[in-house]
Structures are given as C-alpha cells and as structure tokens.
Amino acid sequence: MVYRRYGGPEVLEPAELPEPKTHVDSVLVRVRAAALNPADLAMQAGALDGAVDTYFPAIPGWDIAGVVERPGLATPEFSAGDEVVGYVRSDVQRAHGGLAELVAADVRTLVRKPRTMSFAQASALPLAGLTAYQAVVHTLGVERGRTLLVHGAAGGVGSLAVQIARSRGARVIGTVSPRDHGYLRTLGAEPVAYGHGAADRVRDLVPEGVDTVLDTVGGGVLTATAQAAAPGARVASLVDIGVPGVAPVFCRMDHADLTALLELAEADKLHIRIGATYPLARAADAQRALAAGETPGKIVIEIG
Structure with a gap:
C-alpha cells in the first residue's frame, strides 16, 4: 500500500512495485505482519514535512515481523527462513515501509523473533x-x-x-x-x-x-x-x-533494547494486546480505526 501525496487514509492505494534492492549489509524480508502506530498517520499527513524528506510513492509502516527471504553478503547473523522482528524506520519517507510483501531492511534493525510469539504479536512490539x-x-x-x-x-x-x-x-x-x-x-x-x-x-x-x-x-x-x-x-x-x-522520551532503534524486550516476552513477562487485525487490502480501514482511537490494543496488518 502506497501514498502518492500527503493525506489521511483516503490517499492509501494498492500498487505493484519492483522488488526492493538489497545491499551487502541489508536483508530482504517477506513481511508477515506490520503494526500501525500514530506516527504513521502523522508522517502520511505531512506533519513532519519540514524535517523529513518524502519521495513519492511512499510506503508507510515501521514495525514488521516476517521471514528472511534473502540475506545480504555481509549479514552472517541471518539465513533464509529465519523469523525476524524489525523497526525499519528510515531517515526519509519512500517506498520502504512495512505495508508491503517485501522489505529491504538494514541488518541493524532486525532481531530474531521468538518462536513463542505470533507474527502479529511480534510486529506490535518495536516502536x-x-x-x-x-x-x-x-x-x-x-x-x-x-x-x-x-x-x-x-x-x-x-x-x-x-x-x-x-x-x-x-x-x-x-x-x-x-x-x-x-x-x-x-x-x-x-x-x-x-x-x-x-x-x-x-x-x-x-x-x-x-x-x-x-x-x-x-x-x-x-x-x-x-x-x-x-x-x-x-x-x-x-x-x-x-x-x-x-x-x-523518543524512540530509537537499539538492538540490545529490542532483544531485551523480546526476551521479556519469551519469558512470559511481557504481553502484547492485539485489538484488531486487517488484511493489507484494508489498510485504509485499519488507519481509520487507529485514528478513531476506540480499539483497545494494537492494530496489525496481516500480510500473506
């Protein structure tokens, strides 16, 4: 799902884009779930246009969970088939976000997903x-x-x-x-x-x-x-x-912090409340639900 101009859920539209390119230290991830956050709505609305460059079409979403499709040449941490969680926020808005079947993620933004967590639960954790x-x-x-x-x-x-x-x-x-x-x-x-x-x-x-x-x-x-x-x-x-x-308080990607969070979840000390799940085709409806603020728990887009 992409947006080609700033706006609300109404500007989201499906699109067929080329497979993301990966560098030696990035990993191609097949996304299974992507969580929504209020920051997604703000960025899509252009609230940070004065501070963040946007190149259309842009794909929203920073929180993902999925499976490694293809590791980079300099990413020995992961192999094809590994289940991962990522906070894939970029310094610019572009065709890079989590509401897509495939995402090219810097290896520093990924950690292994515990087997005890579903993809939906894991995707709701990073931000x-x-x-x-x-x-x-x-x-x-x-x-x-x-x-x-x-x-x-x-x-x-x-x-x-x-x-x-x-x-x-x-x-x-x-x-x-x-x-x-x-x-x-x-x-x-x-x-x-x-x-x-x-x-x-x-x-x-x-x-x-x-x-x-x-x-x-x-x-x-x-x-x-x-x-x-x-x-x-x-x-x-x-x-x-x-x-x-x-x-x-701001959020920044920190490999040790995200790993600690997942360890707490795996030890049954941290539980994620999922309020609703939507298919990718209904991402605009999911954004409307997030904006309404009436869903108790995280809203997640399930992909594939």
Missing part, C-alpha cells in the same frame, strides 16, 4: 516497546523499590511500560478509564481513574508521593497531577516536550 523500555529503563531508571505512575497505562506504550517496570520489581500505579481497571490489574498495576481528582486518588495509595512518572497522554495531565509526585521525582513525557523538569 511502542522501544519507547516504553527506553523511558522506563534509561530515562527514569525505574527499579525495585521505586513507585512509577503511568498516565495512559492501558495504551500501547503505557501498558508495555507497566509490564517492564513490574518486571524490574517496581510498584506501578496507572491512570486509566474505568473500563480498563480490570485489564490493568492483570498487568500487576494498581488502577486509578483519570480526570478530576486523580492526584488525590494517587496520594491515597502513595501518601508520600510517587518517585517516577511517565506521561503518555499529554494535554496538561502532568500539571493536573503534579501533587501526586514526591519532591525530586523523575518525570518523563512522550507528548509534552520542552516542559521544564520533564525529560522528553
């Missing part, structure tokens, strides 16, 4: 998982003895952050809608209803205040719940970038 892992582990330094407050704890990044923090022995409190309280408890976290009075509800659970906070929601939620944090608490946000005292 959201790396974001959550890097926020929890590297930015906030969450470990045993700490208490983490996650705003938007039932979302794609939030739910993974909860599980990563729990795997490290931390106590986790999450703000969610009432319908997600049960789900959050299954992840080992303590749910708190978001909205007016959330800070008081957190303080009821942690009178001394939480010492780490991860915001995946934005919209002033950190200001509204500031009193829930202890003095000197570490605070990070995916959304409210540039706020004094708040560390920004």
Whole structure:
C-alpha cells in the first residue's frame, strides 16, 4: 500500500512495485505482519514535512515481523527462513515501509523473533516497546523499590511500560478509564481513574508521593497531577516536550533494547494486546480505526 501525496487514509492505494534492492549489509524480508502506530498517520499527513524528506510513492509502516527471504553478503547473523522482528524506520519517507510483501531492511534493525510469539504479536512490539523500555529503563531508571505512575497505562506504550517496570520489581500505579481497571490489574498495576481528582486518588495509595512518572497522554495531565509526585521525582513525557523538569522520551532503534524486550516476552513477562487485525487490502480501514482511537490494543496488518 502506497501514498502518492500527503493525506489521511483516503490517499492509501494498492500498487505493484519492483522488488526492493538489497545491499551487502541489508536483508530482504517477506513481511508477515506490520503494526500501525500514530506516527504513521502523522508522517502520511505531512506533519513532519519540514524535517523529513518524502519521495513519492511512499510506503508507510515501521514495525514488521516476517521471514528472511534473502540475506545480504555481509549479514552472517541471518539465513533464509529465519523469523525476524524489525523497526525499519528510515531517515526519509519512500517506498520502504512495512505495508508491503517485501522489505529491504538494514541488518541493524532486525532481531530474531521468538518462536513463542505470533507474527502479529511480534510486529506490535518495536516502536511502542522501544519507547516504553527506553523511558522506563534509561530515562527514569525505574527499579525495585521505586513507585512509577503511568498516565495512559492501558495504551500501547503505557501498558508495555507497566509490564517492564513490574518486571524490574517496581510498584506501578496507572491512570486509566474505568473500563480498563480490570485489564490493568492483570498487568500487576494498581488502577486509578483519570480526570478530576486523580492526584488525590494517587496520594491515597502513595501518601508520600510517587518517585517516577511517565506521561503518555499529554494535554496538561502532568500539571493536573503534579501533587501526586514526591519532591525530586523523575518525570518523563512522550507528548509534552520542552516542559521544564520533564525529560522528553523518543524512540530509537537499539538492538540490545529490542532483544531485551523480546526476551521479556519469551519469558512470559511481557504481553502484547492485539485489538484488531486487517488484511493489507484494508489498510485504509485499519488507519481509520487507529485514528478513531476506540480499539483497545494494537492494530496489525496481516500480510500473506
């Protein structure tokens, strides 16, 4: 699926393109599943046109899981038939993304897929998982003895952050809608209803205040719940970038981090909630569902 101009789901269209070319250190992957992310919609809409070059037709999608079709001459890590997971974000937008049968991927963007994970589950992990892992582990330094407050704890990044923090022995409190309280408890976290009075509800659970906070929601939620944090608490946000005292969180491909995520999943300490799957031909419908924000869990395109 490609887009030949900026826009919403309506600009997606099927296309027959030549097989992607591979260099000595890249791998040709036959994609079995590709997950959607809000960043895909933003890029396709041209939100980053001032910062990222786009060459049409462009193929959206950064998160893939599939099978090595042909390894490069300088990629001894992989052989034909190996099952892999990749975060194939490029510095430019072009005919390179995951919503395709074949993708040429730099070997540094790939890790082996655990046999215990389906292709759909594996494809849903890279961007959201790396974001959550890097926020929890590297930015906030969450470990045993700490208490983490996650705003938007039932979302794609939030739910993974909860599980990563729990795997490290931390106590986790999450703000969610009432319908997600049960789900959050299954992840080992303590749910708190978001909205007016959330800070008081957190303080009821942690009178001394939480010492780490991860915001995946934005919209002033950190200001509204500031009193829930202890003095000197570490605070990070995916959304409210540039706020004094708040560390920004971005996602970057890191082979060790992605491997650690997959090891957690293989050890049954990290679970991916798949909200819906679509065939490639219905990618526009999948994007509409993502934009509507009503699907609980990741949306995945299954290919082949």
